[in-house]
Amino acid sequence: KVVLFDSDGDDITVENLQSLAGFTDLRVSKLGEDGLITNVIDSAVNLGLGGAKDSTRVTGTLKLVSPNPFSLDQKAATRATGILLNDAAIADGHTTLTFDPGHGLAIGASFTIAGETGAPIHYVTGVSTNDISFVPALVNGHGVQDNDAITIGTETPGYYVDGSSTGTLKNLTQIRINTAVLAGDSISIIDAALDKVAQMRSDLGAIENRLAYTVSNLMNIAEKTADARSRLDDA
Numbered sequence: 001k002v003v004l005f006d007s008d009g010d011d012i013t014v015e016n017l018q019s020l021a022g023f024t025d026l027r028v029s030k031l032g033e034d035g036l037i038t039n040v041i042d043s044a045v046n047l048g049l050g051g052a053k054d055s056t057r058v059t060g061t062l063k064l065v066s067p068n069p070f071s072l073d074q075k076a077a078t079r080a081t082g083i084l085l086n087d088a089a090i091a092d093g094h095t096t097l098t099f100d101p102g103h104g105l106a107i108g109a110s111f112t113i114a115g116e117t118g119a120p121i122h123y124v125t126g127v128s129t130n131d132i133s134f135v136p137a138l139v140n141g142h143g144v145q146d147n148d149a150i151t152i153g154t155e156t157p158g159y160y161v162d163g164s165s166t167g168t169l170k171n172l173t174q175i176r177i178n179t180a181v182l183a184g185d186s187i188s189i190i191d192a193a194l195d196k197v198a199q200m201r202s203d204l205g206a207i208e209n210r211l212a213y214t215v216s217n218l219m220n221i222a223e224k225t226a227d228a229r230s231r232l233d234d235a
Contacts, residue, residue, distance in 0.1 A: 031181075066192065 029044040064070070110121050172193055176182040 027044045027046055030041040108123060110123050112119055112121055172189060175186040175189060177186060
């Protein structure tokens with residue numbers, strides 16, 4: 001899960017602390033990305049004394065802002081969800097399927113075989129020297145049939161869609177405060193612009209320091225050259 005927190009490190013929560021009689025429950029609604037109150041997603045959730053819930057799950061979009069180019073790596077890859085067996089040699093029910101233990105099934109993992117009556121669940125029970133293996137069991141007097149598919153229960157880790165995309169560039173001409181969402185976006189745009197100005201000032205300050213050092217060196221060279229010429233004239 002992704003937990004959002006404020007600048008003090010506290011979790012961001014929505015709670016109804018009202019306990020006085022005559023007050024209605026706190027109604028929590030999810031708005032669309034445009035932030036308009038007319039764009040309500042799903043139904044409102046009541047939080048309070050009379051409500052059936054005292055908490056709710058919030059889903060939405062995370063917006064990442066930076067004045068510099070960046071990338072997001074979620075350190076996870078989408079795993080395969082199934083293996084199709086279509087060899088007639090597996091019909092005897094004794095074919096062994098072997099998986100790399102670093103990427104395959106663990107002992108106790110379950111899988112199902114499409115086409116079986118009652119959809120029984122099979123489990124991995126054995127480990128070979130290097131790999132994890134299992135043998136499809138006989139069901140109703142027969143084993144895995146030709147062109148049957150073995151579907152392996154897996155999950156897709158990570159919160160973000162795989163693949164690369166390009167962010168949308170924003171500038172100060174796109175500042176809007178019509179809604180809370182647009183106002184928050186405007187603050188992000190202004191913060192990014194201020195960061196960029198600070199970076200440019202830092203770069204210009206470094207250049208100015210180098211120019212001042214160069215000018216000082218040139219002045220020293222000119223002074224020493226004049227001294228040398230004076231000594232030559234005296235000689």
